[in-house]
Amino acid sequence: MKRNLLIILIITSGVFAADQIEPSKDQETDVSGKEGKPVILKCSYDSSSQNVYLYWYRQYPNRALQYLLLRGARQRGDSNTADHRFSSTTSSSSTELTLREPRLADTALYYCALRDVRAQ
Secondary structure, eight states: OOOEEEEEEEEOOOSSTTOEEEEOTTOOSEEEEETTSOEEEEEEEEOSOSEEEEEEEEEOTTSOOEEEEEEEEETOOOEEESSTTEEEEEOSSEEEEEESSOOGGGOEEEEEEEEEGGGO
16 A cells, blocks of 8 residues: 655755755655655755765654765765665766655655865
8 A cells, every 4th residue: 555755845055155055946845755656855055165965864754854865966986875765976066865765664754954164
């Protein structure tokens, strides 16, 4: 039996004041899907840096943020994920998180975040 799940996309800001990240204009902030069918979340970002990392987290009610993955963008090509069901693609101005084979237990708040590493 396929059950519905609800994913809510929330965004966080970049490190520098000029950096921004937000849900893509064509992305609803309340995303729902069915168990077993891929779900895609999209964020658009703006940064003057070429050294950008894009992060994805999720949060269950009354719990701490849970790291899902990071993906380098622009000149950064590296990536790291905590769960093989999650993957990410990036462009010079957007990132997508794909959740393959979602389960009801994946119902949570999802966050995208940007980190400019030029200060390091």
